[in-house]
Amino acid sequence: VLPENFWDLTAKSLESWQADGRTWYRFAALPGLTFYVNEFVVSKDAEFLAQVQSVENGIVTLATLKDYMQPQNAVWGIHARNPEQSMALNLLMNPEIDFVTLLGQAGTGKTLLTLAAALTQTLDMRKFSEIIFTRATVSVGEDIGFLPGTEEEKMQPWMGALEDNLEVLNKSERGTSDWSRNAANDLIRSRIRVKSMSFMRGRTFLNKLVIIDEAQNLSPKQMKTLITRAGPGSKIVCLGNIAQIDTPYLTEGSSGLTYVVDRFRGWKHAGHMTLERGERSRLADFAAEAL
Known part of the structure; x- marks a missing residue:
């Protein structure tokens, strides 16, 4: 300020x-x-x-900045509800910025804004060929054992956040009829790949937008492994909430998310934003503060 x-x-x-x-x-x-x-x-x-x-x-x-709070500047039908979200969209939509970190408590709009920007740049602007969505598979409660199926099917239970946000974005989609909404839904899903972090070593992502959700549960070493996967034309977005570390081996100080925010500070192709205003619901906002 x-x-x-x-x-x-x-x-x-x-x-x-x-x-x-x-x-x-x-x-x-x-x-x-x-x-x-x-x-x-x-x-x-x-x-x-x-x-x-x-x-x-x-x-x-x-x-x-470009004011994303104005409805005419909406990104995939979503416009910012507060100045911080507008700043975050400026980072997400800027082609000069290759690495973005978004921090914030539950319900501040991290995943929704990132997905809206990712879909606009992948489907409308054709800047990226695909969206890669990955997250640290750390359970909040007890583990549920081995899951059957392909890599994408195994990751499905962890992808509730992705599904919920796609539902919101698809509602705001321009097509109003059920048929066009279903067609849009299929198109969106054909461009989003859900990947497990376990198989990232040795990969290179070309012209892809990589979203790393729940990044607070990653160690600095895991962060380095993921970020060094970026090839030409790729952008990496890390989302997380330092107050919600689910793994017993990390603290707020030793989390890979804290580490990358600090190390990338001042590099002209990286940006960081901490979202503080919850926009999910009055219940979620009160719970985040009071509990």
């Missing part, structure tokens, strides 16, 4: 111009204010939202 007198402090060195539909600002770095590349800045009243584009030789460059 920018200090209230930010514009007064930068007035002497401030330059501003319009380019590619956005307003850009350049000013000399201020003492006591550290900016990182791809960090989001917001005014106290949330009227001004921008992203740090570069920090070089004491000069900071900002650019305003």
Whole structure:
């Protein structure tokens, strides 16, 4: 959050111009204010939202964001419900950003926003050939033993989050008749591959958008194995909630998700966003705070 007198402090060195539909600002770095590349800045009243584009030789460059809260900027029929979600969509839809980490408690919209952005870029924009969806298969309660079937069938019980969000996205799909909705559903499912993390070593993903769900349950070593799978034209999105680590071997400090957020800070092709406002329901919001 920018200090209230930010514009007064930068007035002497401030330059501003319009380019590619956005307003850009350049000013000399201020003492006591550290900016990182791809960090989001917001005014106290949330009227001004921008992203740090570069920090070089004491000069900071900002650019305003695309406002995904406006219905006309909806992504796959979904528009942001708060400024944080709009910032997250700016990261997810930016072709220059190869690695995105989204943190947030249950119901902040991490999976929904990521899937909406993934479907738009895969089916509408043809930027990616496929969406790969994977997650750490750590049970919340007791394990249910070996599961029969193919790799995708074995992963099915873990994919409730994917199914729930696809249902929401398919409802918001443009086609209204049952037939067109079913056709859209089949098309969507043909582009989403559910993969197990156990068989990732040695793979290379070309032009694919890889979504790693429940990433807080991965160790730094597992994270490295997954992220180094990215080939040309691929993008990796890690989703997680540090407060919901289900494995007894990791803590908030040693989780691979904490590790990558820290290590990628300041790299111009990576972005991180922590979503704080729950949008699922008043019950889920209260439960997340009170319990």
